[in-house]
Amino acid sequence: MRIVGTWRTCDDGVSRPVLRGVLFGAQGQPLTEWFLIDTGADQTVLSGSVYFRVGIRGRLPDAGYRLMGIGGAA
Numbered sequence: 001m002r003i004v005g006t007w008r009t010c011d012d013g014v015s016r017p018v019l020r021g022v023l024f025g026a027q028g029q030p031l032t033e034w035f036l037i038d039t040g041a042d043q044t045v046l047s048g049s050v051y052f053r054v055g056i057r058g059r060l061p062d063a064g065y066r067l068m069g070i071g072g073a074a
Contacts, residue, residue, distance in 0.1 A: 005037050026055030 005019035017037040022030050033050055045067060046054070066073045 001039075003037055003039075008034060023050070023054050025053065026057070 003017075003019065005017050007015045008018045009015050018034045019037055020032060021035045022032055025031055031050075031053055035044070046056075068074075
């Protein structure tokens with residue numbers, strides 16, 4: 001597999017592999033955003049700012065729900 005992306009320095013100063021992707025908001029508007037390339041990930045997680053820009057309506061996760069990855073839990 002070949003993924004055409006780039007390396008981008010994130011807010012924490014670490015360079016990570018990313019690509020530009022397009023999401024479609026609740027009203028059908030295209031929103032361009034950077035996505036981390038993680039070929040071993042079980043799921044994709046949106047940041048809070050992207051979540052609100054897309055206009056997703058939902059509910060808060062149940063108490064005690066956590067995401068876990070190589071960097072730890074959040």
